[in-house]
Amino acid sequence: MKLNLDKNILALNGMPLNEKLSDILANALALATIGPPAKMMAWAVNLTNNGEFGIESNELKLIQAVVESSPYIVNLAKAQILEEIEKIKAQG
Numbered sequence: 001m002k003l004n005l006d007k008n009i010l011a012l013n014g015m016p017l018n019e020k021l022s023d024i025l026a027n028a029l030a031l032a033t034i035g036p037p038a039k040m041m042a043w044a045v046n047l048t049n050n051g052e053f054g055i056e057s058n059e060l061k062l063i064q065a066v067v068e069s070s071p072y073i074v075n076l077a078k079a080q081i082l083e084e085i086e087k088i089k090a091q092g
Contacts, residue, residue: 003063003088006051009077021084022051024077025063028070035062060085 005025008016026047029040046053055063067073067081 001055001057001088001091002052003055003060003084004052005047005081005084009080012076019077020051021077021081022047024073025067025081028066028072031072032066032070034066034069040066055088057089060089 005021007021009019009021009024011017026044029035029044029047032040043053043055064082064085067078067085070078073081
Protein backbone atom coordinates (compact mmCIF):
# COMPACT_ATOMS: atom_id res chain seq x y z
CA MET A 1 0.00 0.00 0.00
CA LYS A 2 1.05 3.61 -0.42
CA LEU A 3 0.83 6.42 2.07
CA ASN A 4 0.34 9.55 -0.02
CA LEU A 5 0.85 12.83 1.82
CA ASP A 6 1.34 15.04 -1.23
CA LYS A 7 -1.08 17.64 0.06
CA ASN A 8 -0.78 20.93 1.83
CA ILE A 9 -1.39 21.17 5.53
CA LEU A 10 -4.72 22.85 6.22
CA ALA A 11 -5.11 25.72 8.66
CA LEU A 12 -7.88 25.66 11.26
CA ASN A 13 -10.13 27.53 8.85
CA GLY A 14 -9.58 24.86 6.17
CA MET A 15 -7.37 27.02 3.98
CA PRO A 16 -4.20 25.35 2.66
CA LEU A 17 -0.88 26.52 4.04
CA ASN A 18 2.39 26.47 2.08
CA GLU A 19 3.91 23.38 3.70
CA LYS A 20 3.12 19.85 2.52
CA LEU A 21 2.33 16.98 4.86
CA SER A 22 4.87 14.86 2.97
CA ASP A 23 7.70 17.29 3.78
CA ILE A 24 6.67 17.49 7.42
CA LEU A 25 6.69 13.71 7.86
CA ALA A 26 9.91 13.34 5.83
CA ASN A 27 11.72 15.68 8.20
CA ALA A 28 10.33 13.88 11.26
CA LEU A 29 11.43 10.49 9.87
CA ALA A 30 14.90 11.79 9.11
CA LEU A 31 15.25 13.18 12.64
CA ALA A 32 13.65 10.21 14.44
CA THR A 33 15.69 8.02 16.74
CA ILE A 34 13.40 4.98 16.54
CA GLY A 35 12.87 2.47 13.76
CA PRO A 36 15.28 0.99 11.23
CA PRO A 37 17.45 3.91 10.04
CA ALA A 38 17.85 2.82 6.42
CA LYS A 39 14.11 2.28 5.97
CA MET A 40 13.24 5.54 7.72
CA MET A 41 15.61 7.44 5.43
CA ALA A 42 14.26 5.68 2.32
CA TRP A 43 10.73 6.67 3.33
CA ALA A 44 11.88 10.25 3.97
CA VAL A 45 13.53 10.47 0.55
CA ASN A 46 10.46 9.03 -1.18
CA LEU A 47 8.20 11.49 0.63
CA THR A 48 10.44 14.39 -0.36
CA ASN A 49 10.71 13.34 -4.00
CA ASN A 50 7.28 11.78 -4.63
CA GLY A 51 4.99 12.82 -1.78
CA GLU A 52 4.33 9.15 -0.97
CA PHE A 53 5.98 5.89 -0.03
CA GLY A 54 5.16 2.20 0.01
CA ILE A 55 4.38 0.73 3.41
CA GLU A 56 3.22 -2.57 4.83
CA SER A 57 0.22 -2.60 7.15
CA ASN A 58 2.38 -3.79 10.07
CA GLU A 59 4.62 -0.71 9.64
CA LEU A 60 1.80 1.79 10.10
CA LYS A 61 2.15 1.60 13.90
CA LEU A 62 5.79 2.69 13.61
CA ILE A 63 4.82 5.73 11.53
CA GLN A 64 2.06 6.56 14.01
CA ALA A 65 4.55 6.36 16.88
CA VAL A 66 6.98 8.66 15.08
CA VAL A 67 4.25 11.20 14.36
CA GLU A 68 2.74 11.12 17.84
CA SER A 69 6.08 11.41 19.63
CA SER A 70 7.84 13.86 17.32
CA PRO A 71 8.65 17.24 18.86
CA TYR A 72 9.20 18.52 15.30
CA ILE A 73 5.56 18.22 14.21
CA VAL A 74 2.87 20.57 15.47
CA ASN A 75 -0.48 19.09 16.49
CA LEU A 76 -2.20 20.65 13.48
CA ALA A 77 -0.03 18.55 11.16
CA LYS A 78 0.00 15.49 13.44
CA ALA A 79 -3.78 15.25 13.32
CA GLN A 80 -3.86 15.48 9.53
CA ILE A 81 -1.07 12.92 9.01
CA LEU A 82 -2.71 10.51 11.47
CA GLU A 83 -6.01 10.97 9.63
CA GLU A 84 -4.33 9.89 6.39
CA ILE A 85 -2.87 6.85 8.16
CA GLU A 86 -6.33 5.90 9.44
CA LYS A 87 -7.68 6.10 5.87
CA ILE A 88 -4.99 3.64 4.75
CA LYS A 89 -5.83 1.30 7.63
CA ALA A 90 -9.50 1.39 6.68
CA GLN A 91 -8.63 0.29 3.15
CA GLY A 92 -7.02 -2.77 4.67
